[in-house]
Amino acid sequence: MMKLCIGMKLKAVSVHGDYVEGEVLSIYQRTFVIVSTKDAKRYLVRLDTLSEDLYTQDVPA
Secondary structure (H helix, E strand, C coil): CCCCCCCCEEEEECCCCCEEEEEEEEECCCEEEEEECCCCCEEEEEHHHCCHHHECCCCCC
16 A cells, blocks of 8 residues: 655646646545646646656655
8 A cells, every 4th residue: 555645755647647746735535736846836636546656755654
């Protein structure tokens, strides 16, 4: 099971198909919001599209 926490840095594909690298802003039941480090925009991402190879930092235990 993957762990996701607010402030975690990762790469993801938004619900609109945009590739985003940034930090997790908020987490909901089946989605989360990521803030892009490139343009500071917010993107909605589905949790089921994540995989462990997209994390850009270590996952806290």
